Amino acid sequence: MxxxxxxxxxxxxxxxxxxxxxxxxxxxxxxxxxKSELEYAKIPNLNQLVSKSDCGLTIPVLEGITPGxxxxxxxxxxxxxxxxxLGRGILETLGIDIELNPNxxxxxxxxxxxxxxxxxxxxxxxxxxxxxxxxxxxxxxxxELSGIEFKIYPVRDxxxxxxxxxxNLSPNISETDPQILGTKPLESLPLSDNAINTAxxxxxxxxxxxxxxxxxxxxxxxxxxxFSQLPNLPNFNFSYKLKSCAIAAYPMxxxxxxxxxxxxxxxxDTFEQEIKTLKENFNKYNxxxxxxxPADAAGEDxxxxxxxxxxxxxxxxxxxxxxxxPDVLVIAGDHSTPAILGSHSWHPVPVMIHTNKSxxxxxxxxxxxxxxxxNLGTIHATKLMLLxxxxxxxxxxxxx
Amino acid sequence: MxxxxxxxxxxxxxxxxxxxxxxxxxxxxxxxxxKSELEYAKIPNLNQLVSKSDCGLTIPVLEGITPGxxxxxxxxxxxxxxxxxLGRGILETLGIDIELNPNxxxxxxxxxxxxxxxxxxxxxxxxxxxxxxxxxxxxxxxxELSGIEFKIYPVRDxxxxxxxxxxNLSPNISETDPQILGTKPLESLPLSDNAINTAxxxxxxxxxxxxxxxxxxxxxxxxxxxFSQLPNLPNFNFSYKLKSCAIAAYPMxxxxxxxxxxxxxxxxDTFEQEIKTLKENFNKYNxxxxxxxPADAAGEDxxxxxxxxxxxxxxxxxxxxxxxxPDVLVIAGDHSTPAILGSHSWHPVPVMIHTNKSxxxxxxxxxxxxxxxxNLGTIHATKLMLLxxxxxxxxxxxxx
Numbered sequence: 001m002x003x004x005x006x007x008x009x010x011x012x013x014x015x016x017x018x019x020x021x022x023x024x025x026x027x028x029x030x031x032x033x034x035k036s037e038l039e040y041a042k043i044p045n046l047n048q049l050v051s052k053s054d055c056g057l058t059i060p061v062l063e064g065i066t067p068g069x070x071x072x073x074x075x076x077x078x079x080x081x082x083x084x085x086l087g088r089g090i091l092e093t094l095g096i097d098i099e100l101n102p103n104x105x106x107x108x109x110x111x112x113x114x115x116x117x118x119x120x121x122x123x124x125x126x127x128x129x130x131x132x133x134x135x136x137x138x139x140x141x142x143x144e145l146s147g148i149e150f151k152i153y154p155v156r157d158x159x160x161x162x163x164x165x166x167x168n169l170s171p172n173i174s175e176t177d178p179q180i181l182g183t184k185p186l187e188s189l190p191l192s193d194n195a196i197n198t199a200x201x202x203x204x205x206x207x208x209x210x211x212x213x214x215x216x217x218x219x220x221x222x223x224x225x226x227f228s229q230l231p232n233l234p235n236f237n238f239s240y241k242l243k244s245c246a247i248a249a250y251p252m253x254x255x256x257x258x259x260x261x262x263x264x265x266x267x268x269d270t271f272e273q274e275i276k277t278l279k280e281n282f283n284k285y286n287x288x289x290x291x292x293x294p295a296d297a298a299g300e301d302x303x304x305x306x307x308x309x310x311x312x313x314x315x316x317x318x319x320x321x322x323x324x325x326p327d328v329l330v331i332a333g334d335h336s337t338p339a340i341l342g343s344h345s346w347h348p349v350p351v352m353i354h355t356n357k358s359x360x361x362x363x364x365x366x367x368x369x370x371x372x373x374x375n376l377g378t379i380h381a382t383k384l385m386l387l388x389x390x391x392x393x394x395x396x397x398x399x400x
Numbered sequence: 401m402x403x404x405x406x407x408x409x410x411x412x413x414x415x416x417x418x419x420x421x422x423x424x425x426x427x428x429x430x431x432x433x434x435k436s437e438l439e440y441a442k443i444p445n446l447n448q449l450v451s452k453s454d455c456g457l458t459i460p461v462l463e464g465i466t467p468g469x470x471x472x473x474x475x476x477x478x479x480x481x482x483x484x485x486l487g488r489g490i491l492e493t494l495g496i497d498i499e500l501n502p503n504x505x506x507x508x509x510x511x512x513x514x515x516x517x518x519x520x521x522x523x524x525x526x527x528x529x530x531x532x533x534x535x536x537x538x539x540x541x542x543x544e545l546s547g548i549e550f551k552i553y554p555v556r557d558x559x560x561x562x563x564x565x566x567x568n569l570s571p572n573i574s575e576t577d578p579q580i581l582g583t584k585p586l587e588s589l590p591l592s593d594n595a596i597n598t599a600x601x602x603x604x605x606x607x608x609x610x611x612x613x614x615x616x617x618x619x620x621x622x623x624x625x626x627f628s629q630l631p632n633l634p635n636f637n638f639s640y641k642l643k644s645c646a647i648a649a650y651p652m653x654x655x656x657x658x659x660x661x662x663x664x665x666x667x668x669d670t671f672e673q674e675i676k677t678l679k680e681n682f683n684k685y686n687x688x689x690x691x692x693x694p695a696d697a698a699g700e701d702x703x704x705x706x707x708x709x710x711x712x713x714x715x716x717x718x719x720x721x722x723x724x725x726p727d728v729l730v731i732a733g734d735h736s737t738p739a740i741l742g743s744h745s746w747h748p749v750p751v752m753i754h755t756n757k758s759x760x761x762x763x764x765x766x767x768x769x770x771x772x773x774x775n776l777g778t779i780h781a782t783k784l785m786l787l788x789x790x791x792x793x794x795x796x797x798x799x800x
Contacts, residue, residue, distance in 0.1 A: 029757075030759050061798055062786060063779060063786055063787050064783065064785075064789060064790035064791075065404070065786060065795065066790065066795060066796075067799060068797050068800045070800050071798055071799035081798075081799065085406065086799065087800070088800040092800070343797075344797055345790075346787075346795070369759075369775075372761075372773075372775050373773070378777045
């Protein structure tokens with residue numbers, strides 16, 4: 001949470017409303033012609049809006065650091081992503097909409113294939129289909145070990161989630177995935193004294209799994225990574241005195257919002273449905289986390305043209321959002337996903353904060369290059385929440 | 401080291417190569433005509449390069465703080481110079497290429513002149529020549545005290561280094577130099593309980609020195625400052641997963657690089673020889689700290705014309721460096737040394753990070769004024785390492 005000890009003394013509950021639109025993977029990078037996706041895209045509404053908004057660029061974690069979606073979003077909501085790291089097991093579990101208890105330990109698992117000597121020949125078991133991995137998982141559900149409860153859920157293809165519950169458990173154990181071929185899966189080792197029991201139970205679970213799967217030719221072994229517990233995250237509503245909701249089509253972002261204490265609204269799979277949900281619920285909340293996924297997906301696919309199209313598609317929705325007339329409209333991104341790189345990247349992310357009182361200035365395009373000269377400058381993403389609250393009139397004076 | 405607890409989980413060892421050129425005292429300041437050394441200098445190669453590089457300015461320590469060479473360099477390599485302070489005794493010792501053990505204590509000493517009453521009349525003993533101070537030092541080497549070993553080395557003129565080794569020693573003692581004339585040298589006082597023995601031994605050493613030097617008219621006493629030990633610096637190679645080397649003509653920079661764990665390559669006294677060493681060793685390392693000293697020396701001399709010439713001389717080497725074709729070329733400075741001030745200064749320092757994927761933008765000149773509008777903005781110098789590693793493809797994604 002924002003590093004301000006007296007936050008509680010300056011936040012105030014008001015009826016003013018903030019829409020916080022997160023364009024996943026918003027930032028891009030020039031292709032050979034020297035222009036980025038945002039520079040090519042026909043985004044008249046965003047360009048018109050930015051010329052009447054506070055604007056700039058955000059650094060999600062640190063200069064040079066490429067964030068995953070977890071740190072990228074935590075930072076936007078004011079949680080220092082270096083202090084609050086969400087484990088891979090936790091995020092994978094959130095992604096399939098499974099609720100966790102604070103004492104449960106989650107791991108990301110995947111089926112792999114080993115040869116007769118037990119050496120890994122395929123770390124992803126030829127990406128077996130979800131219906132097959134679901135069948136195998138049903139077999140593994142029979143495993144019982146005293147003093148510990150295992151739950152196991154399919155995710156997609158060869159991936160699953162393993163959840164442990166019991167006494168004297170710690171997530172501080174090593175992973176069993178050696179991340180290379182031609183070698184055996186690793187034993188899990190305790191990384192602290194209080195994790196000896198957990199590592200032992202995990203190794204027993206893996207051994208029993210091996211026996212159950214031994215008759216299979218592929219997907220005859222498992223690898224476990226990212227043992228983690230729910231982090232102790234300050235509650236978003238309580239910290240900022242907000243009544244917030246999340247409108248996101250993808251499970252992982254819903255799960256993350258739920259972790260922060262936001263209400264997660266049912267909405268369909270499309271952004272159109274998200275907007276409909278936003279309109280229907282606009283009088284019930286005063287903070288709306290609205291998530292737009294397609295830009296990141298196109299960037300991850302390395303599809304420059306498609307990323308442009310996703311941005312243009314979003315642009316068409318902007319008037320619908322501004323017509324709802326929120327007091328503050330933030331348009332930000334959790335990280336950059338340049339199509340030219342085909343992955344998340346460390347590059348600063350465009351941002352604007354629009355109110356009906358926003359000043360005019362010289363930035364005319366919602367692009368990486370123009371926003372270098374935005375009036376906000378290049379700021380850490382954790383600073384957006386206070387700026388949003390301030391613009392919404394939700395912050396008192398700090399100090400007498 | 402960079403304030404990121406999970407650094408180890410995101411750094412990765414790759415073959416991509418980074419040349420990190422440090423132009424000592426790079427930044428300058430306008431003279432009466434309103435133009436700085438960099439603005440006057442004919443530096444076509446640097447200007448051409450900056451227009452195709454990420455660029456901006458760096459703050460070495462804090463806004464307003466003038467760094468010494470130690471903090472300036474530590475910061476460039478990602479070590480917070482506020483957290484990792486190199487003592488004056490340590491830096492003086494590194495400067496004469498003497499290796500220290502972690503438990504040794506180094507002090508910067510100088511000969512001074514006292515009158516019959518023991519009051520200081522000349523804090524620098526008329527800057528006696530090095531050959532004379534070397535003779536005096538040979539006399540002082542005879543001093544023996546039980547339980548402690550003293551080593552003493554001439555530096556230059558009236559300056560020397562005193563190194564102590566023994567049990568129960570602490571650098572936490574006060575200096576004997578009152579820094580004013582007409583008063584006696586101070587007794588060293590313990591500043592913590594574990595330093596009582598050290599202060600006592602130092603005072604005994606000074607007394608014996610006084611006796612030995614009592615027949616001399618000048619340089620008949622010593623003053624000791626900057627008692628310090630090697631700081632516990634995280635290893636550069638280990639922290640960033642690099643195989644690094646330092647190519648520097650001056651001893652202090654070699655010593656500092658060695659402290660960080662870099663290989664220090666033999667190179668001659670000129671930058672031409674440094675470049676030759678760089679070429680010869682280019683296939684052996686993936687990080688090259690290349691140090692250019694003349695700009696700082698000219699700035700310290702207050703010689704505006706000469707500083708321009710040193711920058712122009714460097715510019716001619718730039719094609720040789722780019723032709724080596726590193727994946728990332730960083731051109732930075734440890735601090736500014738404006739000739740108009742004749743000393744180090746607190747002014748932000750020009751920087752560029754060049755890769756063959758760098759974007760074009762509006763900055764056309766590698767000057768203090770133009771770089772205010774660089775796409776990196778004005779950033780803390782400790783941020784350069786992560787940006788360099790990111791651009792070299794040496795960082796994994798942070799967090800799931």
